[in-house]
Amino acid sequence: MGTLNVRQIAEEIVEREGGYVNDPDDPGGATKFGVTIHTMRRLGLDLDGDGKVSAEDVRRLTPAQAVDIFLDHYFDKPGIDRLPEALQPSVFDMYVNAGSNAVKILQGLLGDMGHRVAVDGVLGPVTAAAALAAFAAAPNHLVDAYGIARRNYYFALADRRPASRKYARTRAGSKGGWIRRAEDFISPRYHMTQREFDHRVAAWG
Numbered sequence: 001m002g003t004l005n006v007r008q009i010a011e012e013i014v015e016r017e018g019g020y021v022n023d024p025d026d027p028g029g030a031t032k033f034g035v036t037i038h039t040m041r042r043l044g045l046d047l048d049g050d051g052k053v054s055a056e057d058v059r060r061l062t063p064a065q066a067v068d069i070f071l072d073h074y075f076d077k078p079g080i081d082r083l084p085e086a087l088q089p090s091v092f093d094m095y096v097n098a099g100s101n102a103v104k105i106l107q108g109l110l111g112d113m114g115h116r117v118a119v120d121g122v123l124g125p126v127t128a129a130a131a132l133a134a135f136a137a138a139p140n141h142l143v144d145a146y147g148i149a150r151r152n153y154y155f156a157l158a159d160r161r162p163a164s165r166k167y168a169r170t171r172a173g174s175k176g177g178w179i180r181r182a183e184d185f186i187s188p189r190y191h192m193t194q195r196e197f198d199h200r201v202a203a204w205g
Contacts, residue, residue: 016034144190179197
């Protein structure tokens with residue numbers, strides 16, 4: 001793994017995701033530290049022992065449990081460690097937030113860069129090799145390019161689903177959590193200005 005501290009990255013994701021929420025506009029349902037009730041049901045995490053996984057089990061989830069879930073199911077199993085080390089934090093963060101769409105975004109970007117990869121959300125040897133080759137060719141650009149592709153993904157989601165726009169734009173009109181999250185992994189020179197952001201979201205009314 002080199003110098004990358006994956007557990008620390010997972011702990012930062014838990015901190016970024018925050019505590020318990022159950023927002024009716026969020027398709028993820030009851031969520032704590034970024035772990036959704038759907039994930040907990042899939043893993044059979046009945047923390048209160050009542051025979052079913054409910055919102056109460058989500059409430060009982062600890063930060064340490066969330067970190068372990070992320071490491072096992074959102075880093076190790078998808079094979080994020082196959083990617084260039086510099087790219088791993090952003091793809092890992094996005095995998096927690098959007099599942100296999102994190103890999104599809106990367107695959108689409110690699111395709112735009114001339115690599116022949118299927119956009120299937122599976123981080124197999126072809127995708128991994130293409131990512132390594134792309135990083136070798138543009139080591140100072142691939143991470144930013146992926147972060148920008150993430151930002152575009154969030155904007156496209158909000159374009160299609162008005163109920164999700166509050167995650168991309170605050171009530172005050174500034175960048176919402178989704179956009180700030182993507183830009184956490186983008187060099188400051190590629191961050192949107194407020195004017196650029198306003199122009200991008202103007203069609204939302």
